Amino acid sequence: AQSVAQPEDQVNVAEGNPLTVKCTYSVSGNPYLFWYVQYPNRGLQFLLKYITGDNLVKGSYGFEAEFNKSQTSFHLKKPSALVSDSALYFCAVRLESYQTGANNLFFGTGTRLTVIP
């Protein structure tokens, strides 16, 4: 069965320091991986995705993620955290429905990032 895990419920980082939000996955076949961010009382916003190719994926707001096949990880990173980065972050893996072509997403439980001024 395909799954994704976010081992940390909460991550705290000082403003200006690098941040990492962890994600590990378990899929059969090639993984399609996504990161989303959710600000309070808002919907999820797409940050970036890995489909194939370069293991370092760059996304919105200065975020990037590194795909590591041997460690089955897809950690989200940013070189210098901002207070405005404080939010809930979700990792997701795409589940393919060959019958319908719907390609649904299976989500991790989320990691709350707090950037301390």
Add this chain to the structure above:
Amino acid sequence: DAGITQSPRHKVTETGTPVTLRCHQTENHRYMYWYRQDPGHGLRLIHYSYGVKDTDKGEVSDGYSVSRSKTEDFLLTLESATSSQTSVYFCAIRAGSGNTIYFGEGSWLTVV
């Protein structure tokens, strides 16, 4: 902005009453989804649609039904609401290169 409008955005209803949430999109996307968000569970798929009148169940479909009579609207119905259905409901569409899924702003439902 994914061109998704959810309504109502907030609703309080009583146990046992029917509730319908509407998702409206303006960009003719084929695939639409309903997810619910609960603490400790992330987002879980309820139902999805792959075309007009074409729908299928997701991970947590019990107690929910959906309908899609036209491309732009995807309705989620709770036939008889229960307190366990208190949640935030998100509609989503699939679009763009790589078939990325984009979300609406959510509907907060409280069943008392």
